[in-house]
Amino acid sequence: MKMLIKIAWRNIWRSKTRSAVVIFAIVSGLVGGLFASAWMNGMAQQRVQNAFAVETAHIQLHNPKFSENLDIKKTISSTSEKLEEINKKPEVKAVTSRLIISAMAATANKNTGVNVMGIDPVKEKEVFKLYQKIDTAEGNFFESKKKNAIVISKALAKELKVKLKSKIVLTFQDYNGEITGGAFKVIGIFKTNNTPWDKTHLFVRESDLRKVLEVPKDQCHEIDILLNDYNQAKTVSDELQMEYPKLLSEDWSLIQPYLKFISEYMDVMMGIFMLIILGALGFGIVNTMLMVILERTKELGMLMAIGMNKKRIFLMIMFETIFLALVGAVIGELISMLLINYFGKTGIDLSSLAEGLESVGYGAVSYPVLESYRYLQITILVILTGILASIYPALKALKLHPSEAIRTL
Amino acid sequence: MSVIKVNGLTKTYSETEVPVHAVNGIDLTFDKGEFAAIVGPSGSGKTTLLNMIGGLEVPSSGYVEVSGQDISKLSSSKLIDFRLYNIGFVFQAYNLIPVLTARENVEFIMQLQNWEKSKMNNRSAAILESVGLGKRMNSKPNQLSGGQQQRVAVARALASKPQFILADEPTANLDSKSTTQLLDIMEKLNKEENITFIFSTHDQRVVDKARRVINIDDGKVVSDKVKKGVMSS
Numbered sequence: 001m002k003m004l005i006k007i008a009w010r011n012i013w014r015s016k017t018r019s020a021v022v023i024f025a026i027v028s029g030l031v032g033g034l035f036a037s038a039w040m041n042g043m044a045q046q047r048v049q050n051a052f053a054v055e056t057a058h059i060q061l062h063n064p065k066f067s068e069n070l071d072i073k074k075t076i077s078s079t080s081e082k083l084e085e086i087n088k089k090p091e092v093k094a095v096t097s098r099l100i101i102s103a104m105a106a107t108a109n110k111n112t113g114v115n116v117m118g119i120d121p122v123k124e125k126e127v128f129k130l131y132q133k134i135d136t137a138e139g140n141f142f143e144s145k146k147k148n149a150i151v152i153s154k155a156l157a158k159e160l161k162v163k164l165k166s167k168i169v170l171t172f173q174d175y176n177g178e179i180t181g182g183a184f185k186v187i188g189i190f191k192t193n194n195t196p197w198d199k200t201h202l203f204v205r206e207s208d209l210r211k212v213l214e215v216p217k218d219q220c221h222e223i224d225i226l227l228n229d230y231n232q233a234k235t236v237s238d239e240l241q242m243e244y245p246k247l248l249s250e251d252w253s254l255i256q257p258y259l260k261f262i263s264e265y266m267d268v269m270m271g272i273f274m275l276i277i278l279g280a281l282g283f284g285i286v287n288t289m290l291m292v293i294l295e296r297t298k299e300l301g302m303l304m305a306i307g308m309n310k311k312r313i314f315l316m317i318m319f320e321t322i323f324l325a326l327v328g329a330v331i332g333e334l335i336s337m338l339l340i341n342y343f344g345k346t347g348i349d350l351s352s353l354a355e356g357l358e359s360v361g362y363g364a365v366s367y368p369v370l371e372s373y374r375y376l377q378i379t380i381l382v383i384l385t386g387i388l389a390s391i392y393p394a395l396k397a398l399k400l401h402p403s404e405a406i407r408t409l
Numbered sequence: 410m411s412v413i414k415v416n417g418l419t420k421t422y423s424e425t426e427v428p429v430h431a432v433n434g435i436d437l438t439f440d441k442g443e444f445a446a447i448v449g450p451s452g453s454g455k456t457t458l459l460n461m462i463g464g465l466e467v468p469s470s471g472y473v474e475v476s477g478q479d480i481s482k483l484s485s486s487k488l489i490d491f492r493l494y495n496i497g498f499v500f501q502a503y504n505l506i507p508v509l510t511a512r513e514n515v516e517f518i519m520q521l522q523n524w525e526k527s528k529m530n531n532r533s534a535a536i537l538e539s540v541g542l543g544k545r546m547n548s549k550p551n552q553l554s555g556g557q558q559q560r561v562a563v564a565r566a567l568a569s570k571p572q573f574i575l576a577d578e579p580t581a582n583l584d585s586k587s588t589t590q591l592l593d594i595m596e597k598l599n600k601e602e603n604i605t606f607i608f609s610t611h612d613q614r615v616v617d618k619a620r621r622v623i624n625i626d627d628g629k630v631v632s633d634k635v636k637k638g639v640m641s642s
Contacts, residue, residue, distance in 0.1 A: 003513075003520045010508035302504040305465055306565075307493025307521055309486060403465040406500060 004312060008319035011292075012327070019324060022288050026281050026328025026382075027335065033277040034336035034378065037270040038368035039348065044266040045369055046193075047361055048252075048259050053129040054192050056255045057224040058233045061240065064248040066221055070102050070115070072175055075219040076247060083123075085243075086225060091236050093228050094126035097220035099209050103172040103181075105152075105202065109161040115201050116170060118209030127226045130190055130203070139164050139188035148208050150184035153198030154191040162186055170204075175214040182212045193363040195355075270374075278381055281325070282389045289321055289393035300397050301405020314394045321390035322383055329382035333375050340368045412572055412605050413439040413462060417471035420457050420628075431457040433628035434471065439573065442603045444596065446610050446619035454628040455609035456577055462607065463496050463575045464488045476572060493521055497566030497604075499576035503558040505550040511537060511561045512546040518569045536564045539601075540594050556587025560594060567598055573605035580612045592618045 012019050052058060061082075066074035076082065079097045086095045099118030104111055121142035125131050131141035134151070142149055150168055152160075162168060164186055171181035184204055192198055210217075225240075227233060233251035241249040253260035293300070303313060347365040350357065354364035420432040432454045439445060447455050460466040462473055464480045472481040475495060483491055492498075497518075505514045515533040516524075524532070537546050540560040542553075550558050559579060566574050576595075580588040596618055599606050608615055616622055624632040 003517065006513075007506065007508055014508060298502075298504065299506070302498075302500065303506075304489065305463070305492065306498050306518060307489055307496075309489045309493075312521070403460045406465075406504065 001315075004316045005319055008316050009323055011316075011320050012324050015292075015295075018288060018291070019327075022285060022324055023328040023331065025284050026325060027332040029277045029281050030329060030332030030378065030382075031336050031339065033274050034333065034370060034374075035339055035343075035368065037273055037374075038336070038340045038344075038370035039366060040269065041266050042344070042369040043362055043366045044262045046363055046366060048263060050193050050361070050363065051256060051259050052226075052230060052252065054133065055194070055197060056252050056259075057127050058227045058230050059225040059237045059240065059249060059251050060255055061223040061225070061244065061247045061249050062221065064246075067248065070100060070221075072101055072173065072213065072215070072221075075215065075221055076223060077219050079218050079220045079223070082223060082244070086223065086240070089236065089239075091227050091229070091232050092225055094123070094226045096120060096123035096127045096224050097206075098124075098222040098224065099206055099213065099215060100221040101172050101209070101213060103170045105156070105160060106169045106171065107160045107162050107166065110159065112156070112159060113200070114156070114170075116172070116209065117201060117203045118206040118213075119203055120206050124203075127224050130192070133190040133192050134188045135191070138190070139186070141188050141190075142203075142205060144187065146185070146187070147205075148182060148184045149187040149205065151188040151190060151203040152186055153201070154189050155195050155198040156200075156202060157186070157189050159199060164189065168202075172213070174212065175216070180212055182208070184208075193358050194361040195358045197361070274378065274381060278385045281328075282385045285321060285325060285386065285389040286392055288324070289317065289390060290396065292320070293317070293393050293397045297400060297405045298407075300400055301402045301407075304400065304402040305406060310398050313397055317394040317397055318387060318390040321393070322386035325382050325386035325389070326379075329379055333378060336370070337375070340370050343368050411438040412441050412443075412476060413437075413607075414474040415458075415462065415471070416474070418458070418461055418468050418473065419470040420454070420461060420466065421469040430628050432461065432468075435625070435628070435630055437623065437630065437633070439605055439607060441572075441605055442599065443605045443607070443621055444599045444619055445606065445621040445623060446608045446616050447623045447625060448609075448611055448616055449625040449631075450611065453626045455625060457628075458625065459575050459577050459607065459609045463498065464492055493518065494569075495572045497569070497571040497574040499559070499562050499566050499574060499579045501578040501581045503550070503555070503562050503582075505558055505561055505565070507550050510547045510549055511542055511553065511557075511564075514550070514561055515564045515568045518565060522569055524569075532568055533564075536568050537561070539598065540564045541590070554587070556583050556590060559583060559587070559591055563591065563595060563598070567602060567604065570602065571604065573607060576606065576608045576610075578610055578612075579608060580610065580615055585614075588612065588614050 061076060063074035063076055065071060083095050083097060086092055101116050103114055103116045105114045134141055141151060157163060166186045167183050168186060169181060169183050174180045227236060237249045237251040344367050347367045349365050351364045357364055415435055415437040418432055418435045422429045422431060435458060447458060449455050457466060461468050468481055472479045480488065480491060506517060512533050515537060516529050519529045537543055540563060542557060542560055545553060545557060580591060583591060592615060595606060621635045623630060
């Protein structure tokens with residue numbers, strides 16, 4: 001076996017130019033495939049992480065009937081007790097509660113329908129990262145104690161034609177069904193990568209909103225939970241559902257099925273992508289190995305004549321094919337790793353497409369990411385490709401008749 | 410004691426319009442330690458006969474027995490194993506494995522036979538020494554002359570101590586000096602190791618060295634002569 005491996009390895013370098021061409025093809029294919037996959041994967045992951053950071057957290061609790069039409073009366077009772085209990089769970093990093101109401105936001109110029117989030121700024125910052133989306137020139141996230149402050153998005157500000165310190169009047173139905181409202185002063189303007197979401201969400205202090213809504217004390221509409229590891233979301237959500245059977249506990253994949261879909265879709269896409277690339281490379285390798293068999297007919301005949309059996313001939317050709325593919329794979333993966341790491345830090349700036357990307361929730365700068373286990377997967381796939389690509393040339397070799405093969409020129 | 414018995418051996422190629430009888434009913438026996446040359450003009454059937462004795466071609470009729478075993482009845486995979494353990498081949502074009510050194514080429518068959526490493530190393534060193542290539546063990550075939558490559562091929566054929574060696578035109582590509590050296594080496598090894606050598610050749614220098622000369626023409630044995638003094642020796 002050792003001798004077969006030695007011969008197979010040295011055989012690769014007999015025709016350096018030809019091997020270099022095949023290796024270059026494998027390297028190019030893998031670098032292109034891996035980098036494109038990492039780019040798509042990075043975009044998807046950023047989309048998911050952005051959603052966690054500003055939209056959904058990892059788990060949300062609601063009154064089961066609240067989600068149907070944001071009915072103000074469908075609240076969660078004993079909020080502070082629940083927050084305390086949930087916070088004690090080892091998997092939980094932070095937890096906060098929100099009052100949520102549909103409202104009409106109006107300025108002197110325009111009005112539009114919005115979702116008003118009544119938040120506790122301190123707890124909110126522990127769970128959501130919206131405060132990081134405010135440029136210093138665009139105010140802050142409830143840093144002053146001033147009452148009736150409001151934080152809105154850049155997109156909504158543009159639509160309502162308001163700026164910092166402008167007033168916005170919110171009109172909504174209170175807890176008793178009466179139409180009420182209040183005037184709020186803009187103290188911060190944020191911008192996330194999801195323009196449609198930005199246009200429909202604005203933030204006020206929970207205490208300010210509770211006062212005008214007249215929602216009873218210690219009741220809220222939503223509890224948002226951030227976990228240490230988002231992969232535990234389903235397990236923890238199921239636990240919470242058992243603990244609070246009167247509430248509806250949903251993990252991020254249920255709140256925004258689209259997020260789960262894009263994660264899984266990227267996995268499938270990457271798989272298909274790599275299979276196409278490796279399939280194409282496989283045919284290239286088959287072609288090269290057929291040329292090798294043709295060139296070495298005499299040598300193969302001699303090997304059979306002196307007693308090298310079919311199994312060993314087959315293994316020798318298979319090893320040679322695998323080595324050829326592996327050399328390309330190792331170089332290709334190293335180059336891919338360097339490129340992905342580099343652009344993973346600097347990012348790929350697609351500012352010219354920012355408007356389009358942000359309209360579907362993606363950032364203009366994307367950071368390619370490829371998990372390390374993917375490299376192992378690719379290596380295994382390349383070895384499998386090598387094995388498959390060796391079968392036809394090896395069978396061709398086995399059909400040779402030693403006495404005829406030796407006579408070839 | 411006969412090592413090889415060839416009985417009524419025939420090879421007919423029927424692919425052409427008129428069937429060609431490359432070998433036509435040959436009967437021969439070879440004893441242990443023989444140094445025999447099969448001679449004849451081109452197309453006389455020398456190589457075909459040698460190929461059938463070596464199990465590289467299947468006879469149309471007749472059989473080849475090696476140490477009492479009819480090799481014509483072996484399956485192709487068993488025939489490969491048979492060749493591995495019983496026959497050494499020397500080819501006209503040397504046919505060494507170009508990516509292996511002289512020593513690795515010599516050890517190749519021993520490796521296929523799963524020899525113990527130390528024994529294999531000792532044997533390869535000794536045999537390369539005896540063919541005069543002790544100092545070129547680590548050279549690859551492309552670093553050796555034709556004569557040296559053929560000496561490596563002889564060493565490879567002999568290394569695993571086969572029952573007999575078949576050499577098809579071994580000197581055809583060699584100059585006079587290399588031919589003489591190679592023949593001397595083969596004669597010496599034949600005597601030292603008592604291994605049967607059968608050559609196909611039309612090189613007079615080989616014929617001169619051979620102790621038995623079998624002349625064939627049109628696939629038939631025309632004459633089979635043992636040189637004087639050989640029987641008694």
